[in-house]
Structure formats: structure tokens, C-alpha cells
Amino acid sequence: MFEKIVVFFMTGTGNSYQVAAWFVEEAAALGVETQVQQIKVTKLSIEPNRRTLCVFTFPTHGFTAPWLLLKQILYLPRGKGTVAVVLPSRAGTRIKGISLPGMEGTAGYLTACLLFLKGYRVKGVIGVDMPSNWTAVHWGLSKENKEFIISAAEPKVRHFAKVILNGQVYFHGIAPLMLGLWLAPISVMYLILAQLILSKLFFASDKCIGCQQCANLCPKQAIVMVGSKRKRPYWTYSCDSCMACMNYCPYEAVEVSPIIGIMFYFIGTIPISTYILSHFVTLPLSWLPINWDGIIQYIYILISVFLAYLLLHTALGWRFFCIIFSKLTHTRYFRRYHAPNVSVKNLNQPSEYHR
Numbered sequence: 637m638f639e640k641i642v643v644f645f646m647t648g649t650g651n652s653y654q655v656a657a658w659f660v661e662e663a664a665a666l667g668v669e670t671q672v673q674q675i676k677v678t679k680l681s682i683e684p685n686r687r688t689l690c691v692f693t694f695p696t697h698g699f700t701a702p703w704l705l706l707k708q709i710l711y712l713p714r715g716k717g718t719v720a721v722v723l724p725s726r727a728g729t730r731i732k733g734i735s736l737p738g739m740e741g742t743a744g745y746l747t748a749c750l751l752f753l754k755g756y757r758v759k760g761v762i763g764v765d766m767p768s769n770w771t772a773v774h775w776g777l778s779k780e781n782k783e784f785i786i787s788a789a790e791p792k793v794r795h796f797a798k799v800i801l802n803g804q805v806y807f808h809g810i811a812p813l814m815l816g817l818w819l820a821p822i823s824v825m826y827l828i829l830a831q832l833i834l835s836k837l838f839f840a841s842d843k844c845i846g847c848q849q850c851a852n853l854c855p856k857q858a859i860v861m862v863g864s865k866r867k868r869p870y871w872t873y874s875c876d877s878c879m880a881c882m883n884y885c886p887y888e889a890v891e892v893s894p895i896i897g898i899m900f901y902f903i904g905t906i907p908i909s910t911y912i913l914s915h916f917v918t919l920p921l922s923w924l925p926i927n928w929d930g931i932i933q934y935i936y937i938l939i940s941v942f943l944a945y946l947l948l949h950t951a952l953g954w955r956f957f958c959i960i961f962s963k964l965t966h967t968r969y970f971r972r973y974h975a976p977n978v979s980v981k982n983l984n985q986p987s988e989y990h991r
């Protein structure tokens with residue numbers, strides 16, 4: 637039915653890479669030409685064609701799709717009827733033998749909607765429970781739980797692939813969409829603010845040797861190595877919190893500090909906007925339907941968090957302070973996570989390759 641399949645995957649810790657690999661294997665079994673492209677900052681390459689199938693798989697972040705994915709879809713050429721399917725991976729967990737599904741919110745259907753608006757024929761959307769990778773907030777799942785969740789996901793993805801490759805449609809229920817719409821305000825806050833703050837909670841501990849692997853691996857090119865003698869990673873606002881740097885660092889040197897979070901909370905909640913509006917703004921702006929208070933406070937938060945992080949990063953260059961600060965993080969004691977069969981080598985391929 638399809639002459640060519642292009643699988644686009646965005647991944648932090650390999651889950652979505654694994655989902656892509658299962659799909660590719662099913663396509664290869666049918667002898668269809670398959671191309672794989674990793675979603676990074678470079679533009680995706682695609683020749684829209686009614687005999688081509690595009691597969692999009694990526695992690696769920698903040699109950700929606702990550703910025704990087706949304707942006708890349710907006711930059712895609714017009715679909716001209718190209719068929720597309722969407723498989724967001726989400727946080728599956730298992731507690732005391734009980735499996736809990738993740739919540740992809742609008743991740744699947746928002747992406748499908750954008751693809752539709754760009755002229756793609758969306759034939760399937762399905763959320764895939766893979767082991768949760770948010771190791772900034774919880775320790776990595778045990779080997780047993782990881783294997784259990786992955787072994788449940790594999791047949792689901794393979795079945796989905798078979799149905800789609802057979803020319804049929806496959807949409808999982810309306811419930812995730814309803815839940816996603818209900819959670820949409822949280823997703824908006826996540827995309828415009830929380831994600832930026834999360835990027836500034838990362839720092840390199842005293843275990844960091846400056847090997848630069850984190851910077852090379854980052855799909856957003858969000859890490860800058862700074863320092864003349866001993867180079868250390870510095871996290872910029874471009875970070876999408878995909879967790880690749882944290883979970884693939886060979887020295888487990890990437891940490892997230894709750895102390896930084898508390899510091900940002902106190903800095904960010906100083907009501908600067910109220911002060912500015914009452915003391916300096918004389919223009920009658922209230923007739924405009926714009927939340928000036930919110931906009932000023934938002935700008936203030938971004939600037940103050942940026943400066944506070946810059947100061948902290950400089951202070952962390954002092955080794956003694958770095959050792960103490962690193963020992964005070966919760967993540968130092970957390971197990972890391974990445975998909976069992978996905979190595980750094982898998983994620984460092986040229987962004988486009990054939991199978």
C-alpha cells in the first residue's frame with residue numbers, strides 16, 4: 637500500500653526511539669523502504685506524496701507535545717495528502733505490581749490537528765506507555781518494572797503498525813482528548829513558563845569531567861560548555877527537559893536541585909509588576925484588554941531566574957561549594973533511566989538514515 641515510510645522520532649531517553657524501531661521492523665518485514673529521521677533542531681526533510689506514510693513518535697511533556705516537535709511540524713512542507721500517524725510515548729509506571737498508565741493529554745491529538753491543518757491525512761493516534769523518564773522528580777524504575785512496561789508496549793505498537801500498514805485507521809478513544817482539553821491550561825503554563833524554569837534547575841556536579849557528551853547529545857543544542865580551564869555545562873532556556881543529558885551522562889553528574897527551585901520561587905514571587913505599574917506607568921493602559929501585570933511579571937521572572945542561575949553557575953565553579961551543593965540534591969541518590977536497548981550511539985546518528 638505504501639511505497640515509502642518515513643519515521644520521525646524525538647527522544648530524550650530512548651523510549652520513543654524504541655517505539656520508532658518497532659514500527660520500522662514491522663515495515664521492513666513487509667519489504668517497504670523505510671527512512672528514519674531524528675527530530676532535532678535541523679529542519680525535517682520530507683517529500684510529500686500520497687504513497688508515503690509519515691510516523692511521528694515523541695515523548696509527552698506537561699500533558700502535551702514538546703515545543704521542538706510542535707515547531708518542527710509547523711515548519712513541515714504542505715502534506716498534499718501524505719498519510720501520517722502519531723504515537724506519543726507517555727509515563728507508564730508500576731507500583732507494587734500495579735501498572736499505571738501515563739497521561740498524554742493533548743500530545744497526540746494536538747499534533748494530529750496540526751498535521752491535518754498542514755494537509756496531511758491523519759490515519760492513527762495512539763499513546764504508548766513506556767517507563768517514565770522524569771528522573772528529576774522520581775528515581776528511575778527498577779529493571780523488572782522497566783521490562784514489564786516495555787514488554788506490554790511492544791505488542792501494542794506492533795499491532796498498531798500492522799493495522800496502519802494494512803491501510804486501515806486506528807484512533808484510540810476520545811477519553812485522552814477530553815482529559816487533554818481539561819488539562820490544557822496546565823499544558824499552556826508548562827510550555828510558556830514551567831519548561832523554562834525547569835531548564836535552570838539542572839547543573840553539573842563535582843563528578844563532571846567536562847567530556848561534553850551532554851552538549852553533543854542534546855537535541856535542542858541547549859547546553860553550552862563554558863570555562864577556560866575546566867569546561868562545565870551551562871543550561872540555556874532552549875532546553876526542553878527531555879532528560880537525555882541527565883540520564884546518559886556517563887558519570888551521573890547532571891543533577892537537579894530543589895534548593896534552586898526554592899530560590900527561584902522566592903525571587904519569582906516578588907510582586908515587581910505591581911510595583912512598576914503603580915510607581916512608573918502613568919499611561920492609561922487599562923482600557924486595552926491586555927494583562928500588563930502578568931506580562932511584566934513574566935518578563936521579570938525570566939530575567940531574574942536567568943541572572944540568579946548565572947550567579948549560581950559561577951559559584952559552582954568553586955569546587956568546595958560544588959561538592960556541598962551537589963550532595964544536597966535529591967537526584968544524587970536517584971537511579972538514572974534510559975530505555976534498556978538504546979545507547980548514546982543510537983541517538984548520535986546522523987539525523988536522517990535508511991534501514
Ligand SMILES: Cc1cc2nc3c(=O)[nH]c(=O)nc-3n(C[C@H](O)[C@H](O)[C@H](O)COP(=O)(O)O)c2cc1C
Nearest residue numbers: 648649650651652695696698699726727738739769
Ligand atoms: C519534563 C517531563 C514532563 C513529562 N510529562 C509527562 C506527562 O505530562 N504525561 C506523561 O504521561 N508522561 C510525561 N513524561 C514522561 C515521558 O513522556 C515518558 O517517559 C516518555 O516515554 C519519554 O520518552 P523519551 O525517552 O523518548 O524521551 C514527562 C517527562 C518529562 C521529562
Ligand code: SF4
Nearest residue numbers: 844845847848850885
Ligand atoms: S555533565 Fe556528564 S556528560 Fe556533561 S560534560 Fe559533565 S561528565 Fe560529561
Ligand code: SF4
Nearest residue numbers: 854875876878879881
Ligand atoms: S539540555 Fe538536557 S534535558 Fe534539556 S533538551 Fe538538552 S538534553 Fe534534553
